[in-house]
Amino acid sequence: QFPRQCATVEALTSGECCPDLSPVSGPGSDPCGSFSGRGQCIQVTADSRPHGPQYMHDGRDDREQWPIRFFNRTCSCNGNFTGYNCGTCRPGWSGPACDQPTHIVRRNLLDLSREEKNRFVNALNQAKNAMHPDIVIATRRREEILGPDGNTPEFENVTIYNYFVWSHYYSVRKTFLGPGQQSFGGVDFSHEGPAFLTWHRYHLLQLERDMQDMLQDPSFALPYWNFATGRNTCDICTDDLVGAKSNFDTTLLSQNTIFSQWRVLCENIEDYDTLGTICNSTEGGPIRRNPAGNVARPMVQRLPEPQDVALCLEVGLFDTPPFYSNSSDSFRNTVEGYSDPSGKYDPAVRSLHNLAHLFLNGTGGQTHLSPNDPIFVLLHTFTDAVFDEWLRRHNPDNSIYPIENAPIGHNRQYNMVPFWPPVTNNEMFVTAPENLGYSYEVQWPSRALHVTEIITIAIVTALILVAIIFAGATCIVHARRNKDESHQPLLTDQYQTYSDDYDCIPTPSQSVV
Numbered sequence: 001q002f003p004r005q006c007a008t009v010e011a012l013t014s015g016e017c018c019p020d021l022s023p024v025s026g027p028g029s030d031p032c033g034s035f036s037g038r039g040q041c042i043q044v045t046a047d048s049r050p051h052g053p054q055y056m057h058d059g060r061d062d063r064e065q066w067p068i069r070f071f072n073r074t075c076s077c078n079g080n081f082t083g084y085n086c087g088t089c090r091p092g093w094s095g096p097a098c099d100q101p102t103h104i105v106r107r108n109l110l111d112l113s114r115e116e117k118n119r120f121v122n123a124l125n126q127a128k129n130a131m132h133p134d135i136v137i138a139t140r141r142r143e144e145i146l147g148p149d150g151n152t153p154e155f156e157n158v159t160i161y162n163y164f165v166w167s168h169y170y171s172v173r174k175t176f177l178g179p180g181q182q183s184f185g186g187v188d189f190s191h192e193g194p195a196f197l198t199w200h201r202y203h204l205l206q207l208e209r210d211m212q213d214m215l216q217d218p219s220f221a222l223p224y225w226n227f228a229t230g231r232n233t234c235d236i237c238t239d240d241l242v243g244a245k246s247n248f249d250t251t252l253l254s255q256n257t258i259f260s261q262w263r264v265l266c267e268n269i270e271d272y273d274t275l276g277t278i279c280n281s282t283e284g285g286p287i288r289r290n291p292a293g294n295v296a297r298p299m300v301q302r303l304p305e306p307q308d309v310a311l312c313l314e315v316g317l318f319d320t321p322p323f324y325s326n327s328s329d330s331f332r333n334t335v336e337g338y339s340d341p342s343g344k345y346d347p348a349v350r351s352l353h354n355l356a357h358l359f360l361n362g363t364g365g366q367t368h369l370s371p372n373d374p375i376f377v378l379l380h381t382f383t384d385a386v387f388d389e390w391l392r393r394h395n396p397d398n399s400i401y402p403i404e405n406a407p408i409g410h411n412r413q414y415n416m417v418p419f420w421p422p423v424t425n426n427e428m429f430v431t432a433p434e435n436l437g438y439s440y441e442v443q444w445p446s447r448a449l450h451v452t453e454i455i456t457i458a459i460v461t462a463l464i465l466v467a468i469i470f471a472g473a474t475c476i477v478h479a480r481r482n483k484d485e486s487h488q489p490l491l492t493d494q495y496q497t498y499s500d501d502y503d504c505i506p507t508p509s510q511s512v513v
C-alpha cells in the first residue's frame with residue numbers, strides 16, 4: 001500500500017508521498033531520485049470519469065479516485081525507472097540505468113525439476129515470513145488513520161506474502177457506511193469488471209518482483225497451474241508442491257507440507273464490516289482446502305476442460321456493457337468465469353477462473369481470503385497466461401478497454417487499488433513478452449469442431465465427391481460416344497489416331513498394348 005516513509009503524520013497531512021532515493025544531504029534532498037534525473041514529485045492523476053451504477057455511495061469510500069484520499073502528490077518516474085522513489089526498473093528492464101532488457105519465462109509447475117519445485121516452495125515460505133522491506137499497511141480507514149490522539153498513524157509492518165494477501169482483501173472489502181449500518185458489498189475493485197485481468201496481472205508482478213528482490217535473483221519466475229486439464233483432481237495438491245490433504249481432517253493440509261503451518265490473514269470479516277476496521281497483519285487459523293469436496297454444490301466439484309480455454313480464447317470482444325459480471329460475449333467475463341466458455345452469460349454458470357477457485361472449497365474459494373492459499377498464485381498465473389494469449393491473438397488497441405462507466409475501479413485510467421506507486425489498468429493492458437519482460441511456456445489446446453461445423457464439412461465433402469463422380473461419369477459417357485462414333489464404317493476413320501478418342505481417360509478398349 002504505502003512506503004514506510006509516507007506512513008507519517010507529516011506525509012499524511014501534507015498529502016505528499018515522494019520519498020528520497022538517496023538522502024545525500026538530509027531528508028527531502030533527493031525526492032524521487034530527482035538529483036540523478038530519475039523522477040520528480042508531481043500531482044497525482046486520479047480517474048474521475050463516471051463509473052457504473054453498481055456503486056451509489058460516492059464520497060463514502062477511501063478507495064474512490066485512488067489514491068487521493070491519502071496522497072495527492074507522488075513520484076513520477078522517467079524512462080524505465082519506477083518504484084515509490086524511482087529506485088527500481090520497470091518490469092522487463094534492469095541495470096543501473098534501467099536500460100538493459102530482461103526476460104523471464106513462467107512455466108508449468110509440473111514441468112519443473114524436483115530441485116526447481118523445492119526452490120519455489122521454499123521461496124514462497126520465505127516470502128510468508130520475511131518482512132516487506134518498503135511497504136506498510138493501513139489498519140484503519142482514512143478518517144481514523146492518525147489514531148485516537150491524531151498523532152499515531154495506524155499502519156503495520158507486513159510480510160511479503162501477507163502483503164499480497166492483504167492487497168487482495170483491501171480491493172474486495174465492503175464499503176463501511178457507519179456504525180449500526182450494513183456495509184455495502186456491491187463494490188469490488190478487482191473482480192466483476194474489466195480490471196479483473198489487469199489488476200491480477202499487476203498483483204502477480206508485484207509479488208514476483210518482491211520475491212526476486214528477497215532472493216536477490218532477478219531470474220526468479222512464478223510458475224503456473226494449468227487447472228483446465230479436464231481431470232477433476234488437483235494435480236498440484238501433493239506434498240512436494242502446494243500440499244496434499246491431511247489424513248486426519250480432509251479440509252486441512254497434510255503435516256508433510258510447510259503450507260500446513262501457514263496461518264491466514266483477514267479472517268475476521270464480520271469485525272471489519274461491523275466495526276469499520278481494516279484487516280491487520282495478525283494471523284489466524286490454518287489454510288483450509290478440500291478440492292472437489294463441496295457435495296452441496298456438485299456444479300463446482302469439477303475443473304474446467306481444455307476445450308473451455310480454447311473456446312474462451314475465441315471470444316472476440318474484450319468486454320461488453322455493462323462491463324460487469326452479467327456481461328455476455330465478453331472475453332473478460334468468460335475467463336473470469338461468470339459466462340459459459342463460449343461467452344454466453346448464464347447466472348447459473350461458474351467456469352474457468354471462478355470454477356477453479358470454487359473447486360478448492362475452502363480458503364481459496366472466498367474472495368477476502370483466497371490468496372492465503374498459495375495455490376492462488378498458480379491459478380492466477382494461468383489465468384494471466386490465457387489473458388496474454390488472448391492479447392496476442394486479437395491484438396487489440398487499448399481504446400477497446402472501457403474509458404468510463406465500468407464498475408468503480410475498473411475504468412481504463414483508474415489507479416488500481418491499493419497499489420503503490422499509482423498504476424492504471426491501461427498500463428497492464430499490453431502483451432507481456434514485449435512490454436513486461438515475461439512470457440509463458442504453454443501449449444494451447446485447439447478447439448474441437450462444433451456439430452454445425454462437422455455437418456458443413458460433411459456436406460461440402462459429399463458435394464465434392466458427387467461432382468467428381470459426375471465429372472468421371474460424363475467423361476466415360478463422352479468417351480464411349482466418341483468410340484461408338486469412331487466405329488462408324490467410314491474409310492477415313494481408319495487413319496484416326498488414338499489421341500482423338502482420349503478426351504478424358506482411356507476406355508478398356510482403348511488401352512494400348
Ligand SMILES: O=C(O)c1cc2cc(O)c(O)cc2[nH]1
Pocket residue numbers: 191350354355357358364365366367368370371
Ligand atoms: O463465487 C465465485 O464465483 C467466486 C469465488 C471466488 C473466490 C475468489 O477468491 C475469487 O478471486 C473469485 C471468486 N469467484
